[in-house]
Amino acid sequence: MLLRSPFRFYIRKNWRPFALGLFCLLVTNTLDCLLPLLLKEVIDALSSKKNFSLIYQPLAIYLGLVCFVAIFRFGWRWAWSRYHQSVAEDLRNRVFDKYTSLGLSFFNRYPVGQLMSLITNDINTFRMGVGPAVLLFFDATFYCGIIIPAMIYLSPTWTWKTLVALPLLPFFVAKLENLIQARYNLRQEKFSELSGIAQEIVSGVRIIKGYALETEHTKNFNNVSREFESASNKASYAQAALEPVMQFVVSTGVVILFFVGSLDVVKGTATIGTFVAFLRYVQKLSWPMSEIGFGMSMLLEARASFARVKNVLVEPSDIPDEGTVDPIEFQSLEVRSLTFSYSEQREPALKNISLVINRGEKIGFFGPIGSGKTSLVNLFCRLYESKHGSLLINGHPIQNIKQSSLHRIFCLVPQNVFLFGDTIAYNFALGLESPPETDEIEIYSKRVRLHDEILATKNGYETLLGEKGVNLSGGQKQRLTIARGLIRNAPVLILDDVLSAVDAETEKAIIDTLEGSVLSDKKQTVIVVSHRITSLVNCDRIYVFDNGSIQAVGNHSELLTASGFYRSIYQMQMTEAIQ
Ligand SMILES: Nc1ncnc2c1ncn2[C@@H]1O[C@H](COP(=O)(O)OP(=O)(O)OP(=O)(O)O)[C@@H](O)[C@H]1O
Ligand SMILES: [Mg+2]
Numbered sequence: 001m002l003l004r005s006p007f008r009f010y011i012r013k014n015w016r017p018f019a020l021g022l023f024c025l026l027v028t029n030t031l032d033c034l035l036p037l038l039l040k041e042v043i044d045a046l047s048s049k050k051n052f053s054l055i056y057q058p059l060a061i062y063l064g065l066v067c068f069v070a071i072f073r074f075g076w077r078w079a080w081s082r083y084h085q086s087v088a089e090d091l092r093n094r095v096f097d098k099y100t101s102l103g104l105s106f107f108n109r110y111p112v113g114q115l116m117s118l119i120t121n122d123i124n125t126f127r128m129g130v131g132p133a134v135l136l137f138f139d140a141t142f143y144c145g146i147i148i149p150a151m152i153y154l155s156p157t158w159t160w161k162t163l164v165a166l167p168l169l170p171f172f173v174a175k176l177e178n179l180i181q182a183r184y185n186l187r188q189e190k191f192s193e194l195s196g197i198a199q200e201i202v203s204g205v206r207i208i209k210g211y212a213l214e215t216e217h218t219k220n221f222n223n224v225s226r227e228f229e230s231a232s233n234k235a236s237y238a239q240a241a242l243e244p245v246m247q248f249v250v251s252t253g254v255v256i257l258f259f260v261g262s263l264d265v266v267k268g269t270a271t272i273g274t275f276v277a278f279l280r281y282v283q284k285l286s287w288p289m290s291e292i293g294f295g296m297s298m299l300l301e302a303r304a305s306f307a308r309v310k311n312v313l314v315e316p317s318d319i320p321d322e323g324t325v326d327p328i329e330f331q332s333l334e335v336r337s338l339t340f341s342y343s344e345q346r347e348p349a350l351k352n353i354s355l356v357i358n359r360g361e362k363i364g365f366f367g368p369i370g371s372g373k374t375s376l377v378n379l380f381c382r383l384y385e386s387k388h389g390s391l392l393i394n395g396h397p398i399q400n401i402k403q404s405s406l407h408r409i410f411c412l413v414p415q416n417v418f419l420f421g422d423t424i425a426y427n428f429a430l431g432l433e434s435p436p437e438t439d440e441i442e443i444y445s446k447r448v449r450l451h452d453e454i455l456a457t458k459n460g461y462e463t464l465l466g467e468k469g470v471n472l473s474g475g476q477k478q479r480l481t482i483a484r485g486l487i488r489n490a491p492v493l494i495l496d497d498v499l500s501a502v503d504a505e506t507e508k509a510i511i512d513t514l515e516g517s518v519l520s521d522k523k524q525t526v527i528v529v530s531h532r533i534t535s536l537v538n539c540d541r542i543y544v545f546d547n548g549s550i551q552a553v554g555n556h557s558e559l560l561t562a563s564g565f566y567r568s569i570y571q572m573q574m575t576e577a578i579q
Contacts, residue, residue, distance in 0.1 A: 002094075003313060006306050010087045010130050017083040021135070024075035026142055031069045033146040036280040038062045040154075044273035076135075084131020091309065092123050098312055103319040104383045105342065110312075113196025118312060121191060122305035129302020136295030140288035147288075151281045154274050161260050162253035162282055169289075172245050173296060176238060180297060183235040184304040190228040197221055239297040246289035253282045319385050321403040330409050330491035330525065331394045333357045333380065338389030340375060349375040351548045353389070359491070360523035362514065364536030366566070367545025373529045374415055375548075377494050380527075381410045407431075411490030415497045415529075417477045424454055425461040428484055436487060444487045447513045448479040449506045478502060482510060494527045499535040507535060533570045534577075542566075 002009045011018050038058045045054040096119060107115075151159040201208065201217050208217055257279060264270040333356070340350040350372045357363050365373045378384055379391060382398055391398040393409070411431075419427050428444070429435045441461060445451040453476060457463040465471055472480065482498050493514070499507050514526050515538065528535055536542050537556040544552040544559065544566055552563035559566040 003310055006126070007130055007134065010090070011134075013090070014083045014086055017079045017086070021076045021079035021083060022138060024072045024079060025135070025139055028069055028072040028076060029139065029142040029146055031065050031072070033143070033150055033281075033284070034065060035062060036277040036284075037150065038065070039280065040271075040273035040277035042273075043276050044271050047272050080131060080135055084127050087130050088123055088127035091126060092119060095119050095123065095309060095312060098315065101317055101319075101321070102315060103317075103385060104378070105318060106315060108342070111192075111196040111200075113194075113199040114192040115312075116199065117188075117192040117195045118308060121195075122188065122308050125188075125305040126302045126309065129299050129305070133295040133298035133302060136291040136298070140291040140295070143284065143288040143291075147281050147284055151278060154278050154281070155261075155264075155270065158257060158261055158264075158278055162256050164256070165249045165252045169246065169249060169292070173242070173292075176241060177296075177300065180235070180238045180242075180300045181304060183231070183238050184301045185307075187228070187231040187235045188304055188308060190224070190231045194221075194224050194228045197224055235301075242293035242297055246293040247286060250282065250286040250289050253285065254279070257282055319382055319403075323398075323400045323402045323405075325394075325396045325400045326402050326405045327394045327396070327409070329359070331359050332392075333492070333525075334392040334395075335376075336390045336392070338379070338386050338391060340379060340384065340386040340388070342375075342384075347548075349548055350379075350386075353550060355543060355550065355553075357525060357527070359525055361525055361540045362538065363525075363527045364539035364542035365527060365529040365545060366531070366533065366536055366542050367551075368531075371545035372548040373545055374496055376545075377412060377496055377527065377529060380492075380494065381412050382406055409490065410492045410494060411485050411488040412494045413481055413485035413496060413498050417474075417481050419465055419472070419477055419480065421465055423459075423462050423464055424457075424480065427465065427480060428461070428487060430484055431488060440487065444483040447486065447509055448483045448502070449509060450476060450479045450483060475502065479506065486510075486513060489524070492525045492527065494529070496529045497531065499528065499530055500532045504534070507532075511535065511538065533566075533573055 038061055041058040042055045042062075045058070099115065099119075148159065148163070151162075197220065201221060208214060261270065261275045261278060265272055265275050335353050335355050338350060338353045339348050341348045353372075353376065365376070367373055375384070379386055382403065385399075393401050393406075398406070420430070425438075425441060428441045438461070442451055445454060445461075454460055454463070463471075478498060479502060482495065482502070485493055485495065485498075499510060502510070514524075514528070528539065530536055533556070539555065541553060541555060542559055543550050544563055546565070552559055552566060554562055560570065561567075
């Protein structure tokens with residue numbers, strides 16, 4: 001229902017504030033439209049000069065009505081704001097849930113800027129359509145529904161003569177609709193392109209400065225910015241055509257009234273009061289006419305935005321969380337004949353991989369750049385899904401395991417460091433069910449040799465990190481993410497190439513910690529991905545990757561004999577270390 005008819009869906013869902021808003025609006029408009037009739041009474045009483053006191057009563061009623069109009073006007077604004085803000089909240093949450101439920105392949109396809117603009121700009125535009133635009137239509141209908149009968153009551157002849165140009169409107173609006181829709185689409189596309197570029201430039205500012213790419217990027221940004229400006233102007237021109245046409249229709253009515261009405265007043269067939277009241281009604285009509293024009297353009301814009309939101313909402317979940325198995329303890333991880341490509345067009349990143357990892361083992365993944373190590377550990381955590389081959393946990397296909405269980409079993413310390421812009425302590429506690437004690441944080445912080453450096457900062461563990469941990473050095477960030485992985489004490493800890501970035505002493509301290517946890521009662525399983533063989537020498541088994549396949553398996557000494565590739569890299573690394 002939401003996807004087919006979003007307006008109806010949200011009106012039904014939030015019918016209470018919607019109905020209250022409509023009721024207040026109806027009362028406001030009715031009272032407002034009574035005011036010219038009272039004005040007529042006052043003017044006619046004054047022009048007849050019979051009795052000045054005759055104007056007291058209508059004036060008092062006028063004042064009373066104005067107060068009620070103010071109260072009900074506040075009422076509809078309050079109710080309506082609640083209505084469309086909750087629509088935006090609901091849709092925002094749906095889109096955000098979708099973002100979090102989709103696998104990484106979705107994020108590889110959509111630029112971050114586009115996703116950001118969708119959840120902010122497009123949802124806001126939709127809110128304006130489902131809220132204020134719908135309101136404008138109701139307001140216009142109510143107004144016309146009250147004003148036109150009031151005009152007929154005053155003079156049926158004047159009414160049809162002043163409204164003669166009205167039927168032109170639907171024809172004109174229908175003509176403009178497609179043009180406006182196409183131009184809004186283009187503007188939204190340019191906006192998300194622009195925010196994507198801005199986001200990339202801001203995130204990559206260090207590289208841009210380091211490589212002196214400022215001029216090139218500024219030129220690129222300026223070009224897209226100009227395209228956005230031009231698309232916005234085109235959309236505004238199309239929209240701008242609507243309102244003047246509405247106004248023109250009303251102004252024609254005013255001119256006709258002056259011709260027809262004033263003649264009747266001179267002839268004595270109508271009073272001045274009737275003429276003034278009628279004129280007020282015709283002028284009041286200009287408001288609903290403008291509303292229809294304005295509401296129409298908001299509605300078209302909202303439709304274009306919802307179409308973009310819908311594209312994401314209908315995105316099939318490539319990694320559905322439909323599993324029911326919730327293993328209490330991790331026992332084994334088995335990969336059977338697994339082949340994986342990031343997309344159909346690409347060469348597989350992993351080819352026919354088979355391996356078994358049992359509880360308590362310490363496993364090493366070794367291999368050159370781009371040989372598939374990260375791809376495989378990402379598949380263990382179900383960040384991607386492979387269509388060929390299988391991945392079994394405790395003998396169950398990974399698809400049958402609840403995702404929450406997978407997150408409990410695996411702790412992946414990724415190759416790319418990411419820290420949240422909160423305190424150091426917050427980053428330590430990430431993903432833990434209960435916040436760790438300070439002592440515990442310090443223990444792990446010492447193991448990665450970070451404790452003294454944290455104490456040297458002004459607020460210690462309460463130090464606020466800038467965005468993505470900008471106020472820590474690269475090595476400090478790396479060690480903090482390792483400590484964050486260690487403290488989770490997950491059944492399977494995966495360190496994806498994080499040890500090569502720390503110095504030899506810290507590496508040894510971390511390896512000692514890992515060995516301690518593997519040997520402990522908990523029998524933690526550890527997978528260490530590394531280019532540096534010193535990080536892997538004590539592993540029970542090392543898998544040597546090459547171009548997406550496993551080229552050799554064995555412990556360090558077995559591989560030294562069995563794999564020429566492994567031996568030559570080891571010798572090279574040893575020579576480098578001695579030098
Ligand atoms: N998100 C992605 N989209 C498309 N292709 C990718 C993606 N990530 C990796 N690849 C490709 O998959 C292959 C394996 O990459 P992977 O990151 O698994 O290698 P790796 O062994 O971890 O390398 P490194 O040691 O440099 O971290 C490479 O050819 C890479 O270009
Ligand atoms: Mg990698």
